[in-house]
Amino acid sequence: MPPLMQRLIALPAMGLAACATVSSPAATEQELLDTDRAFAARAMEIGAGPAFVEFAAEDVTIFPAGAAPSSGKAAVEAWTSHWPEDMIVEWMPEAAHAGAGGDFGYTWGYATYTQRGQEGASYGKYITIWQRQQDGTWMWIADMGAGAPAPEDR
Numbered sequence: 201m202p203p204l205m206q207r208l209i210a211l212p213a214m215g216l217a218a219c220a221t222v223s224s225p226a227a228t229e230q231e232l233l234d235t236d237r238a239f240a241a242r243a244m245e246i247g248a249g250p251a252f253v254e255f256a257a258e259d260v261t262i263f264p265a266g267a268a269p270s271s272g273k274a275a276v277e278a279w280t281s282h283w284p285e286d287m288i289v290e291w292m293p294e295a296a297h298a299g300a301g302g303d304f305g306y307t308w309g310y311a312t313y314t315q316r317g318q319e320g321a322s323y324g325k326y327i328t329i330w331q332r333q334q335d336g337t338w339m340w341i342a343d344m345g346a347g348a349p350a351p352e353d354r
Contacts, residue, residue, distance in 0.1 A: 228298035249280030257339035
């Protein structure tokens, strides 16, 4: 077979192989939901602050209420170090959306905030932006929240 013909046959095969390495948006969205659920479970296990640090990417950006945004995992550690130790944050993602490239997406959901030994709760909604890392894991790169009505009022 002439070299030109070999190249023409190889190009579509290479293109198909490249497409096969990118996850479908539905599969990526399921990965994002699973990661956010693991993040929430870890927060219940070790505390919200340490979990936020553990799941943060090195180039994370935070947007603390009433303060300027800041970047880096050290910023997350400083931000979460001010959270009350008895604070419990429980959340569950409602949905995810993934970019076509399979390396970027977000989850959103609702959260409940309580303090150990105290009655009452406050509620919030959140969006977490995720980026696939070189090792294939998902780490959050931005997270924002706001108040939300109680579950029975949504």
